[in-house]
């Protein structure tokens with residue numbers, strides 16, 4: 468499995484990350500089989516959030532109970548979690564008290580003494596960078612969090628945090644897939660008034676992250692919209708795209724999900740793909756995709772088949 472480097476951390480995470488958002492109702496055996504499939508395929512990076520599950524910290528707790536990691540197994544994994552969303556109240560909260568409290572809840576649920584990475588999950592419009600800095604300093608000094616990052620943040624929001632936060636922000640986790648590709652598609656068609664794709668929805672996040680050494684993590688890598696189901700195998704809505712994916716899968720001798728993974732990782736920014744599948748075979752197939760390098764014509768053909776314009 469290909470790895471990437473997280474700037475200024477010394478960590479070498481796998482290109483594929485196992486996301487734990489959908490494990491709440493899975494049995495211990497199913498969770499073990501899922502994580503084992505990832506580890507045997509070279510995955511060393513696990514993505515959690517305090518809000519995953521029916522109640523706070525549920526998926527973190529399910530993971531810890533099912534895996535019951537030995538200290539050396541724990542040391543072999545990069546475990547990241549997120550905070551900053553108050554799901555019950557439907558608002559965002561980057562206060563120091565909330566950030567510190569949620570990390571302590573995550574550590575308890577995960578039965579570990581530290582998070583390798585903590586991400587701020589979604590931007591808080593009421594963010595005060597000094598509050599975030601106070602929380603990060605406290606968590607770092609107490610050894611509870613090693614490295615920090617963000618999720619769903621624009622360049623301006625990251626720069627605002629950096630006015631007070633001392634630690635490098637090494638990750639930005641964003642929604643990205645062939646069928647949800649505005650991160651790359653807008654930049655292909657700047658200033659074209661008649662083309663909706665031309666609207667820059669994220670303030671040029673990819674180029675900012677490349678210049679600022681921020682690794683991008685693609686969440687929902689096989690979803691078309693915002694939790695509207697996978698485009699893989701959906702021939703009604705994504706017939707042309709699935710046609711190209713199936714042809715390439717045949718020619719590379721892999722599964723369609725491998726091609727969808729390879730498409731994200733072909734982009735030369737530092738990328739990781741955060742899987743959400745709970746099916747071990749799909750994990751194995753996605754990991755195979757990390758070792759495929761699509762050609763430039765193949766990459767563009769897939770983007771075009773998803774409905775984007777190549778001007």
Ligand SMILES: NC(=O)c1ccc[n+]([C@@H]2O[C@H](COP(=O)([O-])OP(=O)(O)OC[C@H]3O[C@@H](n4cnc5c(N)ncnc54)[C@H](OP(=O)(O)O)[C@@H]3O)[C@@H](O)[C@H]2O)c1
Nearest residue numbers: 486487488618686687688689690697699742743744745746
């Ligand atoms: N930062 C954020 O704001 C944010 C938001 C959402 C998610 N995340 C993270 O990103 C991870 C991935 O998100 P996601 O679960 O939405 O992503 P995903 O990997 O694109 O979607 C997985 C879902 O698609 C289903 N699926 C159907 N056909 C599939 C196929 N052929 N191949 C693979 N999956 C197929 C899976 O079903 P089966 O389980 O039955 O295989 C599963 O329900 C989450 O676990 C979480 O860690 C982050």
